[in-house]
Amino acid sequence: MLFASPLYGVFLLVTYTVFWALRKRAFLRPLFLMLASYVFYFVGTYDSALEQEVPLGPLGWTLLCVGIIFVGSSLDYFIGRLLGRTESPTARKALLLVSVVYYLGVLSVFKYFNFAVDSIATVCSWIGVHVSPVHLRLVLPFGISFFTFETMSYTIDVYRREIPPADRYLDYLLFVAFFPHLVAGPIVRPKTMLPQLAAEPVASEAMKAEGLYLIATGLMKKVIIGDTLGINLVNRVFDNPERFSSLEVLVAVYAYAIKIYADFSGYSDVAIGSAKLFGYELPKNFDAPYTSSDLQEFWRRWHISLSSWLRDYLYISLGGNRGSKWATYRNLMLTMVLGGLWHGASWNFVIWGALHGGALGVNRAWQRSRKAPQETRQETQKKPSSEITLGRVISVFATFHFVCFAWIFFRAPTFAHATLMLERMGKLTFDSPNLAPKVLAVLALGIITHFLPRDLLTQLRSAFARSPALVQGVTLAATAYAIHFAAGAKAEPFIYGQF
Structure with a gap:
């Protein structure tokens, strides 16, 4: 369903x-x-x-x-x-x-x-022992x-x-x-x-209206942005990267970053909105993660309910940052590798988790080199800054591209597919017959809406909740038509449904 x-x-x-x-x-x-x-x-x-x-x-x-x-x-x-x-x-x-x-x-x-x-059979084969799993x-x-x-x-x-x-x-x-x-x-x-x-x-009319708004916008993100990018570009490139140019593979990586966000945050919005209709509040799960200036901030904004669970029940249980700096790096790596395995039984997920664990360790080491330990703890606990500076723009750009690099291993069906994606990008070929204007327009829409000020989106939701019922009904009907028009013959399953 x-x-x-x-x-x-x-x-x-x-x-x-x-x-x-x-x-x-x-x-x-x-x-x-x-x-x-x-x-x-x-x-x-x-x-x-x-x-x-x-x-x-x-x-x-x-x-x-x-x-x-x-x-x-x-x-x-x-x-x-x-x-x-x-x-x-x-x-x-x-x-x-x-x-x-x-x-x-x-x-x-x-x-x-x-x-x-x-995995056991593979290890046994390395030492000359044949095992039929x-x-x-x-x-x-x-x-x-x-x-x-x-x-x-x-x-x-x-x-x-x-x-x-x-x-x-x-x-x-x-x-x-x-x-x-x-x-x-x-x-x-x-x-x-x-x-x-x-x-x-207890569900006030405003709460129910907000719920309907979240359901509508969540489905728009999922169907209009996520499914369009997935069906028309991402799935094709990641399944057969050898058929595409460097530019097409690179754009597909960017498209997957937007697709997985639109798909999963859209699902979360529908879930939160549905719960509101019954008077219940579910936790916020995404907060514009690609606007993060470092990986610590990214994980405070991406899949918040999972990252906070891993922090509270795994990272802290392992010792957190209470021991030596090397123990902290070990705990970060173990947490992220196990977080990768949580997503699925694949070495690709282990690699994805190890990439994030290692990068978080580098991030922490950089913070330690610049600040006293007490200042470092305060830095990791404070809310992300919304101030736009040249340094932050560069940091956001670098963080986003590291996350995209790691997404290659997360999405690729096998490790061989992931390495082939990287090889294809290294060919530096720029023909682009598979980059349809529709796909590029949807990708641009996904990026622009992601970087819109959060206050603006909050104001839009509040304005919808305060609108007369007729206006709400017309808006929802128009949204339903847009979703129906954009939907393919068969709906794409939610990415995180497989986990």
């Missing part, structure tokens, strides 16, 4: 109508929304299973995927309750271990088993990486006594399965979401 499909529009309208009709029945409301979320996941998983060969058949596979969420959510709820009344450190660690082992075990089998056995014919369940992180954050927070256990079973089931963020985030923290679910939802 893709956000860009008419089916999702029908689902959202029906769910919204029934939900608010039940607003005075406290027990039925979360029950209905939880069941609707499971229906959303069931339909999306079943539809995907029909298009590929899966174990157990489409229905059996879908029921298994739904069962993984339900069993894991139930397990964590009751583990959380036990953690809340258990004082023994040994027992508390054992309870936390059960939760972590369940989710990491499920994630490892579905996501990393074949990658692990292939056994592969599991498994398909990655939708959103497994996202709801795994959310549930792990709950048990870890309860274990650390940073939050109390959830009081109501339904609230926790809904926290995990709430359909706007279920498949591809934002990664929601229990400390912010559970209190909202425990309270009576």
Whole structure:
């Protein structure tokens, strides 16, 4: 059930109508929304299973995927309750271990088993030992990486006594399965979401209007910019780079940088907007990341819910920047490499993570060389500056191009494809028959809108929310027509749905 499909529009309208009709029945409301979320996941998983060969058949596979969420959510709820009344450190660690082992075990089998056995077979071949790897014919369940992180954050927070256990079973089931963020985030923290679910939802007309605005603009980013660039240039070049000139490959790299931002931030906007219709606030996930002047700022602006999760539950747990400078660099590298592996079982993702980890280490070393340690900590915590100077322009330019370089490994199907992309750019050929004016115009639109002042975009959203209903309706209808006109014969799946 893709956000860009008419089916999702029908689902959202029906769910919204029934939900608010039940607003005075406290027990039925979360029950209905939880069941609707499971229906959303069931339909999306079943539809995907029909298009590929899966174990157990489409229905059996879908029921298994739904069962993984339900069993894991139930397990964590009751583990959380036990953690809340258990004082023994040994027992508390054992309870936390059960939760972590369940989710990491499920994630490892579905996501990393074949990658692990292939890697072991490769290493064995290097030393002259032949091993025939056994592969599991498994398909990655939708959103497994996202709801795994959310549930792990709950048990870890309860274990650390940073939050109390959830009081109501339904609230926790809904926290995990709430359909706007279920498949591809934002990664929601229990400390912010559970209190909202425990309270009576309230959605003003302005909040609902903002939700509709975010849904409309998110779909525009995804379909008009992301899909257009992906279908007409990015997919073709990255799959067969040998067929294109240096200039076309370079433009395709820029196009992918804009596509992945438009696709994922568009999805996040639709998710946040959908949640607003029900009176719930999801966290902001993107903040014009390509305007960053260094990689630390980039990761404060890109996929914010993931980068903050990795910081709080992995980087800090490894020691953060509390030890020596070399320990800090090690922690940065480990965090980013594991963050790369989180995206998928591929050495390309490991390379992508290592590139960012190494560059973050260089960034930190540069800061340490210029400032005292206390000033360095303050520098990394302060909000990005909006002041435009020549130095910042150069820094933004350099940061953007490093991120684009790393995106080559992230997007390329194999390492050989990535190296071929780099080789093609090195040929310095400039013919461009595949750079259609439409594609260049959409790429320019994506870049320009990305660099628009954030205050202007906030004012546009507020102006829409204050507009009369007729104006809002006409605007939304025009947006729907533009999206329909720009959409291809088949909608491109959201990039982060595969993770």
